[in-house]
Amino acid sequence: MFKAPRGTRDILPQERAYWRYIQEKAGHLCQLYGYQPISTPVFEDYQLFAHAAPDGTDIIKEMYVFKDRSGQELALTAEGTAPICRAYLEHGLFNLPQPVKLYYVTPAFRYERPQAGRYRQHHQFGVETIGDADPALDAEVIELMHRFLSSLGLSGLSIEINSIGCRQCQPAYVEALKKYYVDYKNQLCPDCKVRLARNPLRLLDCKEASCQEIIAGAPKITDYLCSECQTHFQSVQKYLAEMGIVCQLNHRLVRGLDYYTRTVFEAKPEGEGVQIALVGGGRYDNLIEELGGKPTPAVGFAAGIERIIITLKDQNIAIPPLPEPVVYVAYLGAEAKLEAIKLVSRLRHEGIATIQATGDKSLKGQLRQANSLGVKYTVIIGEREMENKTAVLRDMASGEQKNISLSEIARLIKKR
RNA sequence: GUGAGCGUAGCCCAGUGGUUAAGGCGCCAGGUUGUGGCCCUGGAGAUCGUGGGUUCAAAUCCCACCGUUCACCCCA
Numbered sequence: 475m476f477k478a479p480r481g482t483r484d485i486l487p488q489e490r491a492y493w494r495y496i497q498e499k500a501g502h503l504c505q506l507y508g509y510q511p512i513s514t515p516v517f518e519d520y521q522l523f524a525h526a527a528p529d530g531t532d533i534i535k536e537m538y539v540f541k542d543r544s545g546q547e548l549a550l551t552a553e554g555t556a557p558i559c560r561a562y563l564e565h566g567l568f569n570l571p572q573p574v575k576l577y578y579v580t581p582a583f584r585y586e587r588p589q590a591g592r593y594r595q596h597h598q599f600g601v602e603t604i605g606d607a608d609p610a611l612d613a614e615v616i617e618l619m620h621r622f623l624s625s626l627g628l629s630g631l632s633i634e635i636n637s638i639g640c641r642q643c644q645p646a647y648v649e650a651l652k653k654y655y656v657d658y659k660n661q662l663c664p665d666c667k668v669r670l671a672r673n674p675l676r677l678l679d680c681k682e683a684s685c686q687e688i689i690a691g692a693p694k695i696t697d698y699l700c701s702e703c704q705t706h707f708q709s710v711q712k713y714l715a716e717m718g719i720v721c722q723l724n725h726r727l728v729r730g731l732d733y734y735t736r737t738v739f740e741a742k743p744e745g746e747g748v749q750i751a752l753v754g755g756g757r758y759d760n761l762i763e764e765l766g767g768k769p770t771p772a773v774g775f776a777a778g779i780e781r782i783i784i785t786l787k788d789q790n791i792a793i794p795p796l797p798e799p800v801v802y803v804a805y806l807g808a809e810a811k812l813e814a815i816k817l818v819s820r821l822r823h824e825g826i827a828t829i830q831a832t833g834d835k836s837l838k839g840q841l842r843q844a845n846s847l848g849v850k851y852t853v854i855i856g857e858r859e860m861e862n863k864t865a866v867l868r869d870m871a872s873g874e875q876k877n878i879s880l881s882e883i884a885r886l887i888k889k890r
Numbered sequence: 891g892u893g894a895g896c897g898u899a900g901c902c903c904a905g906u907g908g909u910u911a912a913g914g915c916g917c918c919a920g921g922u923u924g925u926g927g928c929c930c931u932g933g934a935g936a937u938c939g940u941g942g943g944u945u946c947a948a949a950u951c952c953c954a955c956c957g958u959u960c961a962c963c964c965c966a
Contacts, residue, residue, distance in 0.1 A: 533965075584964090586965080600966090837926095841927090846927090873926085
């Protein structure tokens with residue numbers, strides 16, 4: 475038997491109700507904030523993602539890379555931002571009034587080892603606002619994220635924020651960090667030894683107990699920001715305070731994608747357990763230039779839909795159920811079946827969600843099915859009704875039923 | 891890539907060496923000659939993840955593989 479590939483999952487109707495809920499909230503809010511929908515292909519030129527996340531980054535190692543029949547090297551979408559930037563450049567969206575505000579829902583693929591909230595195919599809802607460096611946009615995006623999560627009914631979320639500087643000031647900090655760490659080189663966990671050499675910022679992120687004390691004494695990036703970055707970050711925080719958004723400053727928040735500059739942020743659910751980020755984002759003022767465009771500032775976030783669903787379930791948040799059919803049409807005998815088929819067709823034409831009985835179940839069996847489908851009405855057509863062109867209309871909640879002419883049924887149901 | 895736990899029907903699961911592998915949910919049918927939900931009865935549905943080994947005898951013990959879950963790593 476075939477199975478869905480490792481790390482992928484089928485989304486069955488019951489689960490799909492969560493998706494509908496989330497997508498409706500997301501779409502509504504984006505409209506409210508002036509963000510427009512965009513979709514990009516599931517696969518892109520491999521180099522697009524390679525640009526977005528240079529060498530050592532795990533995201534590169536985890537990409538699904540393949541060659542098509544012409545030999546072109548492609549990759550399944552690994553994250554949402556780079557394709558949006560590509561589309562921004564390709565379609566000359568820089569000619570529109572700036573900033574351009576976009577949102578998307580996309581699958582993302584990473585060859586990882588699956589575990590709770592981590593899949594090889596997951597889905598992201600993301601927003602990007604491109605073409606303006608105003609810190610008000612950082613704040614707007616964070617507020618949008620906050621409103622999105624709380625509109626879903628989630629509670630107890632914490633938003634963490636930090637600034638990781640820009641090309642001017644970050645290198646000085648990295649040097650200071652390295653210098654500080656040299657003294658502790660022998661006490662570091664194996665992972666951190668690698669980090670020190672390859673990606674020092676990530677040292678701050680280590681969860682190893684033995685490294686915690688070292689991290690606590692490490693220099694803070696916010697002390698090394700250039701005056702522009704300093705001002706920018708202060709403005710972001712000021713604007714957020716004005717909006718009433720509570721954020722925690724986390725000096726250790728650095729984030730994985732290399733394209734981030736200045737503001738970075740994450741939203742996490744409460745609880746001691748695993749602190750998986752539901753949403754992560756930040757400013758990326760260099761990415762578009764690195765992809766071949768003019769220097770173009772931008773800021774955005776990506777929310778993990780599967781992780782949000784997990785949290786909705788954890789918090790026992792009731793979501794609207796999928797809509798149920800309204801009418802079930804049962805029949806007795808071959809002649810009645812013909813009449814039933816005609817009626818079902820007519821009801822559907824009238825916009826009434828209808829299920830047609832099939833096979834040769836007993837009336838009892840048909841009503842059982844009608845019941846489990848949750849319909850409001852069952853129409854029964856039998857030999858007796860055939861004689862005078864009527865049908866029985868049964869109200870499933872009350873059990874009341876009456877004989878009505880076949881031609882009247884649609885009108886009667888619509889009336890109620 | 892590293893470590894740990896778990897694999898018995900569609901789902902939840904009992905069963906730790908010995909007769910036809912138990913139960914619940916769900917499904918199907920019957921309990922009215924044309925009537926659902928509750929109840930009752932019956933039925934279908936399992937090569938006990940796969941392969942190998944130990945044993946007179948394996949779902950049960952051992953090994954390998956596969957799958958899955960969780961953690962690390964990384965990230966949404």
